[in-house]
Amino acid sequence: MSGNGYGFCKEIENEISRRKSRNSRVLQARKAGLKAGHPEVYSAYRELMEVSLDLAEKIAVSAENTDQLKALAEKLTAEKETELKAALTAEGLPEDYLKPQYTCKICHDTGMVDGEVCACMRRMLIESRFKGSGINREQTFKTFRHDLFSDARDRRASEAVCSYCIEYAERFPENELPDLLLMGIPGVGKTFLLNCIGARLLERGYSVLKISSYKLIESTLDSIRNSGNGRQDMTMPDVLMIDDLGAEPMISNITVETVLSILCDRQDAGKATLIATNKDIDSLQEEYGQRIFSRMISPQRVKIFTIMTPSIRTMKIKS
Numbered sequence: 001m002s003g004n005g006y007g008f009c010k011e012i013e014n015e016i017s018r019r020k021s022r023n024s025r026v027l028q029a030r031k032a033g034l035k036a037g038h039p040e041v042y043s044a045y046r047e048l049m050e051v052s053l054d055l056a057e058k059i060a061v062s063a064e065n066t067d068q069l070k071a072l073a074e075k076l077t078a079e080k081e082t083e084l085k086a087a088l089t090a091e092g093l094p095e096d097y098l099k100p101q102y103t104c105k106i107c108h109d110t111g112m113v114d115g116e117v118c119a120c121m122r123r124m125l126i127e128s129r130f131k132g133s134g135i136n137r138e139q140t141f142k143t144f145r146h147d148l149f150s151d152a153r154d155r156r157a158s159e160a161v162c163s164y165c166i167e168y169a170e171r172f173p174e175n176e177l178p179d180l181l182l183m184g185i186p187g188v189g190k191t192f193l194l195n196c197i198g199a200r201l202l203e204r205g206y207s208v209l210k211i212s213s214y215k216l217i218e219s220t221l222d223s224i225r226n227s228g229n230g231r232q233d234m235t236m237p238d239v240l241m242i243d244d245l246g247a248e249p250m251i252s253n254i255t256v257e258t259v260l261s262i263l264c265d266r267q268d269a270g271k272a273t274l275i276a277t278n279k280d281i282d283s284l285q286e287e288y289g290q291r292i293f294s295r296m297i298s299p300q301r302v303k304i305f306t307i308m309t310p311s312i313r314t315m316k317i318k319s
Contacts, residue, residue, distance in 0.1 A: 011124075011125055012111045012117065012121050012125070015111070015121065015124055016109060016110065016111050019102075019103050019104075019109040020109065022103075023100050023101055023102070023103075023109065026101050027098070027100065027101070030097060030098060031045070031098070034098075038087075038091050038093075040087055040090075040091075041084070041087040041088055041091055041093070044080070044083050044084040044087040045084055045098055047080055047083070048077070048080040048081060048083075048084050051076050051077060051080050052073070052077055052080075055069065055072065055073035055076065055077070056073070059073065084098070103120070104118060104120040106118055106119070106120065107120060107121075122205075125205065132209075133198060133202060133207075133208045133209060133210060134198075134209060134210035134211055134241075135195050135198035135199055135202060135208060135210050136195045136199075137195075137199055139191075139192050139195035139196060139199070140195075140196055140199050140200070141162065141165075141166055141169075141196045141200065144162055144189070144192065144193070144196060146158045146159050146162070148312055149309060149310070154309045154310060157307070157308060157309050158189070158307075158309050161182075161193065161305050161307055162193065162196075164303070164305070165180075165193050165196060165197050166196075166200075168180065168197060168303075169196070169197045169200035169201055169204075170200070172201060172204070172206065172239070172272070173206075173238070173272065175272075177300075177301055177302060177303040178270070178271075178272040178273075178301055179267075179272060179273050179274065179275075179298075179301045179302040179303070180197075180272075180274040180275070180302065180303050180305070181274075181275050181277070181296055181297065181302050181303070181304045181305070182194070182274075182275070182276040182277070182305050182307065183276075183277055183278075183279065183280060183281070183304070183305065183306045183307065184278070184305075184306060184307030184308065184309075185278060185311055186278055186311060186313070187311030187312050187313035187314060188307040188309050188310075188311060188312065189307065189309075189312055190243075190276035190277075190307065191243050191244070191276055193276075194210055194241045194243055194274060194276055195210070197239075197241075197274065198210055198239070198241060201238070201239055206238040206239060207236070207237045207238045207239070208237055208238065208239045208240075208241065209234075209237040209239070209240050209241065210241035210243060211240075211241070211242065211243065212242075212243045212244050212247070212248075213242055213243065213244055213245045213246065213247055213248040213259070214244065214247055214248045214249075216242065216248065216258065216259075216262075217248040217249060217251065217254065217255055217258060220254060220258045221251075221254065224254075233265075234262045234265065234266065235265050235266055235269045235271055237271070238271065238272065239271075239272045239273075239274065240262070240266060240271065240272070240273050240274070241273075241274045241275075241276070242259075242262075242273065242274070242275045242276070243276050244276060244277065244278070245259070245275050245276065245277040245279065245284075246277050246278055246279040246283070246284075246287070247278070250287065256288055256289060256292060259288065259292055260288075260291055260292050260295070263292065263295040263296070264295065267295060267298075267301060275296065280306070281297070281306075284296060
């Protein structure tokens with residue numbers, strides 16, 4: 001799986017540990033229940049365990065006749081397993097009642113199948129990433145609609161930016177330009193496209209954080225109030241998406257410095273940053289200053305799209 005290998009490995013290890021602990025608790029509870037309410041079944045189970053353990057110890061210390069001992073072990077174990085199954089079914093219990101109750105029948109809760117991460121772990125990882133990502137999982141490239149535009153030129157413009165975003169999400173992190181700046185009036189689909197990219201990247205195993213500029217500044221203020229240090233480490237996600245830049249309050253010595261430090265830290269670390277804003281180029285330069293502006297539009301790092309299509313929200317209201 002792509003992305004933050006260490007983070008994903010730790011999540012997989014933790015999930016496997018949780019599954020093993022859960023399985024162990026279930027098995028212990030079932031054994032206790034048998035001992036209390038089904039003594040004949042419990043006795044058959046104990047006999048199977050004792051025979052298996054005794055034969056295993058003999059095989060381990062024997063220097064001769066190991067093949068014969070293994071054959072005997074298999075025969076006696078099979079007989080005791082048959083007796084146990086009969087005792088279980090006689091009490092109305094399933095034959096596998098005392099077998100491990102795996103969450104995943106494919107990988108048996110090991111997390112791996114033929115050297116690859118099991119599909120169950122991929123689903124778990126994706127779910128965990130979505131929960132903290134800020135991504136709206138309902139907004140995907142499959143649900144992005146170009147047919148809302150009656151004008152062919154608008155439709156082609158919408159398809160062009162969407163095609164680039166699809167290619168960006170599929171090629172990441174091998175994109176020619178790692179950063180993206182989406183500009184346009186409210187309602188043209190900028191946030192939707194960020195969600196589309198984010199959803200696909202999460203499916204591919206990358207870590208994504210989408211946060212509005214308003215919440216970004218709010219978080220900085222909370223950090224200052226709580227610890228006196230407003231500087232946040234935003235370099236951890238593979239992809240950071242800042243939505244609605246320009247809607248945040250412009251607070252002296254806070255807003256510009258926060259955005260600048262994030263852009264500098266991430267670009268210096270080689271991390272991708274995607275920004276959506278209702279502002280135009282001139283407004284961005286005027287309001288944020290040259291230091292931020294030069295980072296936002298750097299031709300060596302940033303692909304810029306000014307989306308000129310009509311507001312989809314308005315079109316939906318009219319239709």
